[in-house]
Amino acid sequence: MDGQAAFLLHQPATGHRVADLVVGESNRLRDVLLGLAENPALPTRLFARLIANGDEDVLFTLAHRDQLTLPQVRDLVAVGNPSLTGFMVRIGLVPWPEIPKEQPGRLLDAVLGGIAPAAVWRAVATDPNPEARREVAYADDAPADVITFLVRDLDLQVVASAAANPNLPPELLPHLARHPARSYGRPSPRTRTRHPLCSPPS
Structure with missing residues (x-):
């Protein structure tokens, strides 16, 4: 883990700190955030902070993680990104009761994901x-x-x-x-x- 990643791991648990760093060193830090999102050993406390960052690539990388918990799935869906939510529904990550059915296209996603009645x-x-x-x-x-x-x-x-x-x-x-x-x-x-x-x- 490089110095920037270590720095992130030891920062207070505030999404604002991560967002400020992204603004200041967007390219390099974005790579660091993607690396953290891919890390199988990502601490639970950092998951929400990476979501708060809002970078779409980071969000999709988090959605690709193995063994997401239901609270983590809910946090990702709560972002409100239609592409992200649609992808998660279609691969079966979002249980039927948790699907935001009011969003256009979500019922089709649920049908094609094999989870719709x-x-x-x-x-x-x-x-x-x-x-x-x-x-x-x-x-x-x-x-x-x-x-x-x-x-x-x-x-x-x-x-x-x-x-x-x-x-x-x-x-x-x-x-x-x-x-x-x-x-x-x-x-x-x-x-x-x-x-x-x-x-x-x-």
């Missing part, structure tokens, strides 16, 4: 945003009744994803054969603008 799949399948419906139609674990609903969608990309879904009921094939757009090939998932660290930890 079946009724939520149906709710997201009626989302007015066609991109949300496309993601549901593309999901391999989408319930058959949801796929049945989505093959009748007005958006052809939604229909194409639903038609190629492994849970498509076979009895719907005649309906699809009569569809005006019969050339179905499973489209690629929608390209999302993601944080560079927004991938499940290996």
